[in-house]
Amino acid sequence: MNASARQFKRDAERLTRDLRHRLLIRTALKKYEVARDARRSRYQDWQSARQTAAEIKWDAVNHLDKYLEELVEKLESRGTKVHWASDGEKARQIILGIIREKQACSIIKSKVMTGEEIHLNEALEKAGLSVVESDFGEYIVQLRHEAPYHFVFPAMHLVRGEISELFQKELGSNPTNDPEQLMLIARQVLRGKYISADIGISGANFAIAETGMISITENEGNARLTCALPKVHIALMGIEKVIPKLEDLAIFLPMLATAGAGQALTGYNSLYGGPRQPGESDGPEEFHFVLLDNKRTHLLADAEQRDALHCIRCGACLNVCPIYRNVGGHTYGTTYQGPIGSVITPHLRGLQNWKHLSYASSLCGACTETCPVKIDLHHHLLQSRRNATAQRSIWWEKFAFKGFAFLMNRPILFLLVGKLGRLGQKFHPFVKGTRFDPARAWTRSRELPTIAKQTFGEYWRARGR
Amino acid sequence: MSEREKILGRIREALRVPAPVPGSADHSDGAVRVVTEAEAAKHIADWLPVVADTFDGRVELFRANAVELRAEFHLFRELQEMEIHVRELAIAEGWKKIASHSGELTDRACSALALPRLATDQKYDVNELESCDAGISECDALIAQTGSVLVSTRTAGGRALSVLPPHHIVLAKREQLLADLPEAFALLKSKYESNFPSFISFITGPSRTGDIERILVLGAHGPRKLTILCV
Amino acid sequence: MCYPRIGVSMVEIFERLGHSVDYPAELTCCGQPAFNSGYWKEARPIGVRVLNRLKDAEVVVIASGSCGAMIKKFYMDLFAKTAHFQAAKALASKCYEFSDFLVTRLGVTEVGARFPHRVTFHDGCHGLRELGNKKQPRALLAKVQGLELVEMSEAETCCGFGGTFATKFPMISTAMGEVKCASALETRAEYIVSNDASCNMHIQGLADRQQLPLRTIHLAEVLNSR
Numbered sequence: 008m009n010a011s012a013r014q015f016k017r018d019a020e021r022l023t024r025d026l027r028h029r030l031l032i033r034t035a036l037k038k039y040e041v042a043r044d045a046r047r048s049r050y051q052d053w054q055s056a057r058q059t060a061a062e063i064k065w066d067a068v069n070h071l072d073k074y075l076e077e078l079v080e081k082l083e084s085r086g087t088k089v090h091w092a093s094d095g096e097k098a099r100q101i102i103l104g105i106i107r108e109k110q111a112c113s114i115i116k117s118k119v120m121t122g123e124e125i126h127l128n129e130a131l132e133k134a135g136l137s138v139v140e141s142d143f144g145e146y147i148v149q150l151r152h153e154a155p156y157h158f159v160f161p162a163m164h165l166v167r168g169e170i171s172e173l174f175q176k177e178l179g180s181n182p183t184n185d186p187e188q189l190m191l192i193a194r195q196v197l198r199g200k201y202i203s204a205d206i207g208i209s210g211a212n213f214a215i216a217e218t219g220m221i222s223i224t225e226n227e228g229n230a231r232l233t234c235a236l237p238k239v240h241i242a243l244m245g246i247e248k249v250i251p252k253l254e255d256l257a258i259f260l261p262m263l264a265t266a267g268a269g270q271a272l273t274g275y276n277s278l279y280g281g282p283r284q285p286g287e288s289d290g291p292e293e294f295h296f297v298l299l300d301n302k303r304t305h306l307l308a309d310a311e312q313r314d315a316l317h318c319i320r321c322g323a324c325l326n327v328c329p330i331y332r333n334v335g336g337h338t339y340g341t342t343y344q345g346p347i348g349s350v351i352t353p354h355l356r357g358l359q360n361w362k363h364l365s366y367a368s369s370l371c372g373a374c375t376e377t378c379p380v381k382i383d384l385h386h387h388l389l390q391s392r393r394n395a396t397a398q399r400s401i402w403w404e405k406f407a408f409k410g411f412a413f414l415m416n417r418p419i420l421f422l423l424v425g426k427l428g429r430l431g432q433k434f435h436p437f438v439k440g441t442r443f444d445p446a447r448a449w450t451r452s453r454e455l456p457t458i459a460k461q462t463f464g465e466y467w468r469a470r471g472r
Numbered sequence: 473m474s475e476r477e478k479i480l481g482r483i484r485e486a487l488r489v490p491a492p493v494p495g496s497a498d499h500s501d502g503a504v505r506v507v508t509e510a511e512a513a514k515h516i517a518d519w520l521p522v523v524a525d526t527f528d529g530r531v532e533l534f535r536a537n538a539v540e541l542r543a544e545f546h547l548f549r550e551l552q553e554m555e556i557h558v559r560e561l562a563i564a565e566g567w568k569k570i571a572s573h574s575g576e577l578t579d580r581a582c583s584a585l586a587l588p589r590l591a592t593d594q595k596y597d598v599n600e601l602e603s604c605d606a607g608i609s610e611c612d613a614l615i616a617q618t619g620s621v622l623v624s625t626r627t628a629g630g631r632a633l634s635v636l637p638p639h640h641i642v643l644a645k646r647e648q649l650l651a652d653l654p655e656a657f658a659l660l661k662s663k664y665e666s667n668f669p670s671f672i673s674f675i676t677g678p679s680r681t682g683d684i685e686r687i688l689v690l691g692a693h694g695p696r697k698l699t700i701l702c703v
Numbered sequence: 704m705c706y707p708r709i710g711v712s713m714v715e716i717f718e719r720l721g722h723s724v725d726y727p728a729e730l731t732c733c734g735q736p737a738f739n740s741g742y743w744k745e746a747r748p749i750g751v752r753v754l755n756r757l758k759d760a761e762v763v764v765i766a767s768g769s770c771g772a773m774i775k776k777f778y779m780d781l782f783a784k785t786a787h788f789q790a791a792k793a794l795a796s797k798c799y800e801f802s803d804f805l806v807t808r809l810g811v812t813e814v815g816a817r818f819p820h821r822v823t824f825h826d827g828c829h830g831l832r833e834l835g836n837k838k839q840p841r842a843l844l845a846k847v848q849g850l851e852l853v854e855m856s857e858a859e860t861c862c863g864f865g866g867t868f869a870t871k872f873p874m875i876s877t878a879m880g881e882v883k884c885a886s887a888l889e890t891r892a893e894y895i896v897s898n899d900a901s902c903n904m905h906i907q908g909l910a911d912r913q914q915l916p917l918r919t920i921h922l923a924e925v926l927n928s929r
Contacts (some may be wrong), residue, residue, distance in 0.1 A: 016872070023878040033882075035686045049521040056519035061494035062512035069491060072483045085670070091475035143692055144683040162683050170684060186684040190692055197693065202598050218668060228635050228679040228694020235631035235671070236598060246479065251509040253661060257653040258516045260674070261618070271521075271537065272618045274680055275635075275694070277673040284670045288594050289630040300479045308486035314494050329861045333878040367872050369865025369879070370739065372832035381494040386780075392741030400742075408737045408745040415749050418729040425704055448870035452877040453908030456705040463710035467726050 011340055012363035018338040019367070028164065029333060035163055036326050042269025043323075050265075060258050061381035064317035067250045071307065074216040074249045075298070081219020082296055085281035090297045095125030098299050102127065102208070102241055103134055105295055109239055111136070111205035115197075117223070117230035118142040119210035120158050120320065121243050121299050124342045124355070127208075139200045141229035143193055150177045156336035158343060159267050159322035164335060197229070207233035207291070211244040212319065213259060217252045219280055221296065224263060226274035234279055240291040242279070246298050247307075247316040259319060262379040267321035306354040312387045315350045317380045324374035324384060330367060339364065346374035350387045353395075362395035364388075422464065429458045516654055523617050523651040530616035530649055531702075537619025541677030542690060544699040547646070551577075554703045555584040558608070558641065561699065562587060565639065567605040573629025575610045577643035577703075582608060592629040598636075607637035607695070612672075613659055614644050614702065617652040620676040621700060622660075624669040631671045640675075640695040644702045706900045709766050712927035713801060716814055717764075727756045734781075735773040739866045743781055750781055754790045762808070763798045766923055768830025768899045769866075771800035776833050800830055802839040802898055802922060812842045818928040819849030822920075823892035825883065825906070826859045827899030840898055840922055847925060857886035864905035880909040887917055898922045 008016075022028060047053050067074055079089045092098035098121075106114070114136055122128065128149075131138045140149040144161035148154065150173055155161035162170070167184050174180045180192045209230055211221035221242055223230045234240050250259070256276075264270040283290035307313055325331045325345030336344040341352045341364075349364035365388040374384040396405070414420050435455070438444045446455060461469075473481075493505045524530055531547060538545035548554045558581045562570075571590040572578045582589050590600050601607075609628035611621050621642050628634045634642075650656050660672065679694030690696050710726075717724050734749035753774065757763050765771040775798045778791040805811045824844065830836045844852050863869065863879025870876075883906060887895050895917060897903055903919035910917040 016874075019872065020874045023874045029878065038686050050519060051522055052519045055515065058495050059512045059515055059519060062507040063509050065491070065493050065507055066509040066512070069487060071487065072480050075480070075483070091479055093475050093478050097475060141693065143681045147683070160683065160686075163686075165684075167684050186687045187689045189684060190681060190689045194691070194693060198602070201693075202602060220668070220672075226680050226682075227692035229692070231631070231635045231673065232693055235635065246483075252513065254516070254654060254657040255509065255513055257657050258513070258519070261520060261653065268682070270676075272620060272674060272676040274676055274678075275673055276676075277671065278668075279671055280668050281670045284625075287625045287630060287670060288592050288596060289598075289632050290625070290670055298479070300482070304479065304482035304486055307483060308489075310489040310491040313491040317494070329863070329879050329882070330875055333875055333882070366868070367875065369828070369861045369863060369868045369876070371828035371861035371865070373828075373859075373861070376832055383494065389739065389741075392739070393743050394741075396741035404740070405742065405745070408740065408742040411737055412734070412745045412748050415732040415734070416752055418731055421731045428704075448873045449908070451873060452912060453880075453905065454911040455908065456904050458704055459707045461707060462704050463707035463726075464728055466707055466711060467728055 008363070009360050011360055014340055015338060015363055015367065018340075019334045022334045022338055028335060031164065031166065032332055032335060035160075036332060039269055039326055043265065046265045046269045046271060056258060056262060057379055057381050060262055060379055061314075061317065063250065063255050063258070064380050065314070068247060068307070068313060068316050071246065071249070074251055075246060077216040078214050078219060078249050079298075081216070082281065085219060085284065087219075087281045087294045087296050090295060092297055093300045095299075095301050098125050098243065098297055098301070099127060099130045101297055102243070103130065105239065105241060106131070106136065106206055109205060111239065113200070113204045114138045114206045114208060115200050115204035115233050115237065116140050116208045117210070117225065117233040118145055119208060119243055120342065121210055121245050122208065123155065125299070125301065127243070139197065139204075141197055141201070141233055142225070143190065143227060143229075146193055146197070147173065154337060157322060157325055158320060164337070201232045201236050204237045206239045206241060207237035208241045208243065209233050211242050211248060212263065213256065214244060214249045215253050215256070215278075216249055220253070220278045222256060222260075222276065222278050224260065224273045224276050228275060231275055231277055234277070235290060238291055239293045239295070240279075240282070241295045241297065243297045243299060245303055246300055247303050263319050263321045266323035266377065266379040302355045306351060309354065311390055312350065312354070314382050315347065315354075315384075315387060317382055318347050318351075319380060321379060323377045323379065327373040327377045329369070329371060329373070346384045346388070347382070350382075350384055350391070353391055358391070358395055359399060362391060365391035365395065425458065425462060432458055517652060520652060520654075521617055527646070527649065530651060533616045534614060534619055534649065537616075538700060541619050543619065543677050544697070546701050548701065548703045551580060551703050554643065554701050555581050557701060559584055561606075561641070565605065569604050570606045570608055571601055571604040571629070571633055571637055572608040573610075573633060575627075575643075577610055577645070578608055581643055592633045598632070601632060601636050604637045606639040606641055607633045608641045608643065609634050611642050611644050611648065612663070613656055614649045614700065615651075615653065615656050615674070616649060618674075618676055620674045621698075622656055622672070622674055624672040626669045634673070634675065635679075635694045638691065638695055639697040639699065642698070642700045644700065646702055649702070705904065706921065709900055709921045709923050712921070712923035713764065713766055715927055716923065720809070720811065720814070725760070730756055733770045733773040735769060735777070736866055738773065738777060738781060746781060747785075750778055750791075751787060754778075754787055754794055757794055758790060760797065762804070763794070764801055764804045765798065766801045766898070766921070767901070768800055768827040768834060768836065769901060771798065772829035772833035774798050800834055800836055800898065802843055803834065803836050806839040806842050813846040814843070814926050816846070816926045816928055817848040818925045820893045821851045821853060821891065822894040822896050822925070823853050823855045823887055823890045824858060825855075825862060825887070825895050825897040825902060827897055827902045828861050830898055831859060836898070840896070843922065843926060844896065850925070853890040853892055855886040855890045855892075857883055860886070862902045862906050864901050866901075869905060876905070877909060880905055884910055884913070884915055884917060888915065893918065894925075895919045896922055896925055
């Protein structure tokens with residue numbers, strides 16, 4: 008077992024015992040469920056909407072080169088500077104290069120998950136730049152020097168008391184338990200940063216090939232300010248996010264909001280087509296758009312799992328996942344948590360080191376059922392297990408399953424094992440729960456079933472058939 | 473080889489093997505089903521929430537959505553009523569300075585106010601905008617289906633006017649009320665063709681966050697109040 | 704092996720309805736444990752035996768959502784692009800999970816059962832999501848004399864068994880089971896009914912260890928009660 012898998016198990020062990028944490032997450036997600044169900048029921052046909060969304064994404068991803076070229080051509084024609092980055096290192100270099108060229112020192116960021124993915128903040132801070140997260144939840148976890156807990160709700164694991172203490176410690180503010188007061192504290196602090204920032208860095212939820220725009224979804228308004236006030240705007244986006252036509256947003260924007268947070272539409276859905284145009288009174292003088300590969304093409308090449316690139320990052324699969332609900336977001340140790348994270352991380356970071364995420368699932372399928380773009384998530388976890396063992400099998404596991412197949416195909420042996428099991432049961436209480444207990448993984452928290460006095464097979468034979 | 477060529481090369485190589493279309497769980501005959509965006513997208517309006525056919529029905533839907541979003545919405549019969557309402561707001565909230573842009577509705581509403589006014593039609597000082605109590609703008613459209621206001625640099629005085637001041641007032645004409653999102657995107661395309669504003673936004677309620685224990689708080693970074701006046 | 708009453712109940716119900724039942728005693732397993740762990744090559748020989756033994760059956764009824772899903776859905780993944788694919792498809796088309804067989808294929812919901820208890824139903828994930836059997840068990844329970852069905856808030860949430868998951872990640876498996884038990888206790892039901900013995904084994908094992916007043920029972924056993 009490698010280090011990430013060991014860490015995962017350690018954290019899972021700790022978090023599943025933390026009943027306070029389990030209750031907090033459950034309560035938050037129950038509220039989400041109620042809102043989501045109410046909102047979904049207003050659609051005339053949610054299932055057909057999913058199919059349409061899935062088909063548009065299929066077209067987009069399976070003609071990715073064509074749409075990317077169209078997107079870039081349109082963006083460049085209106086003054087956007089487009090950069091391509093095959094990996095995280097290249098992307099960091101590009102962004103640092105722009106910042107150095109502008110001799111900028113202060114940077115304001117809205118939520119950029121691809122930025123987390125390439126550890127952008129660390130690179131910027133190492134270069135002596137001041138970076139402020141403007142998204143409220145991201146700002147909180149930044150002050151705590153923590154990773155985001157959930158890629159839509161980064162501070163979901165915290166209660167107001169903890170946030171108040173954090174603000175008292177880091178900002179010198181007065182203690183308060185009022186969420187509105189807490190938000191006002193952050194708003195005050197961040198206000199000045201928007202106005203004085205040299206550079207604004209954002210992500211993008213979608214990019215539209217047809218019209219050469221990026222689309223950014225948010226509730227707070229911090230992304231709008233990040234993309235309006237600083238002189239330079241840099242947007243970082245994964246290559247898979249491009250969609251063919253402007254009107255495709257008519258299905259993606261509401262579904263993202265509904266599946267992600269039970270809203271009809273998120274507070275602000277903004278389209279950016281370039282830097283300030285002639286005749287416009289504000290907006291950045293320069294707009295840089297950085298396209299990131301970082302192993303997305305690796306996932307693209309796996310035709311069986313390619314639809315994982317259809318993801319619109321709504322977070323719905325996290326919200327319904329019983330594993331996520333019980334271990335929480337930090338346990339995954341990845342940029343993207345939950346089912347989608349478990350599917351794509353092996354592709355982005357390596358299968359052998361991250362295959363444990365495919366096994367840390369009961370394959371219940373709630374994720375696949377809820378995904379607004381019909382990604383076959385839980386089946387991909389199954390496929391990853393197959394791929395991992397085909398690439399490098401664990402010798403004793405392979406041996407055990409060969410033995411299992413041998414046994415299962417020989418009913419007489421199976422019967423014998425059954426009889427031995429009935430005998431062995433008598434002795435089991437002596438070792439139960441100790442390290443000699445072969446069923447310890449089960450018996451540490453559960454009782455074992457007993458083998459019946461007459462099995463069904465024996466009953467059937469007794470009937471004389 | 474440039475980064476661009478590297479990435480496009482990898483994409484083309486990857487796409488040589490076709491992927492199954494989601495929702496077509498047919499493992500059998502190996503024939504690969506193909507779908508086009510055009511075919512898929514034409515049904516979108518049929519799946520989204522239903523919207524009434526009539527103006528009255530749409531107004532009621534917009535109004536109900538606005539209430540849910542904690543936005544103020546008023547429909548007036550005459551322009552003068554709208555002007556009076558804006559003046560009443562100014563008094564009730566104690567506005568000392570407002571920001572706006574030039575437009576048929578905004579000019580009339582603002583001239584009735586007799587308050588110092590920052591015009592964002594040309595380059596302006598952001599600090600001055602920050603000191604304004606309200607931003608008054610027009611819009612591209614209102615959308616009944618979601619209770620949204622569609623704005624752009626051209627109809628709302630730039631990028632920041634409608635998001636920096638703590639109260640955003642939107643002035644709209646009743647002909648601007650559209651049914652649903654597909655209509656809104658069709659409008660954008662027909663209105664702007666290939667000369668789009670560099671910024672367009674769908675504003676759905678005042679600024680908000682649920683980051684603290686999923687409790688709704690208004691006025692995170694954008695306006696705490698959104699007032700939509702339609703005549 | 705551990706729950707023979709499930710099989711016995713099914714046999715008695717079918718014979719009462721006038722059908723003749725055969726049991727392929729030499730079949731032991733559908734191969735799902737190997738398949739789920741990623742060992743598809745090792746799972747195939749098990750599946751081939753199943754395909755061969757059942758190819759002449761008129762209809763195959765399975766008492767478990769998860770085995771049912773393995774044979775009805777996953778065999779087509781397991782045997783894709785192999786010589787056995789058509790056989791897998793053929794078997795899938797005549798294979799039914801128990802409640803689905805009664806309600807959909809036989810059109811029967813009333814089997815003359817009597818079970819005067821307050822119960823709640825646990826939807827096993829395979830049966831619910833792979834096979835789509837939400838309504839069928841409930842249609843059957845509705846016709847059981849004296850039975851009161853109370854839905855629990857977490858009826859559709861995974862109980863945490865998940866096959867080898869239960870022993871690979873026992874702490875998560877247990878936490879999920881606790882959520883299920885807590886939800887069942889809220890309904891004050893005397894029994895948790897499900898159509899998957901492995902779910903029952905896990906829930907009961909946890910309930911017994913934590914001494915919770917919960918009894919699990921298989922749908923077939925309820926339907927065979929008089």
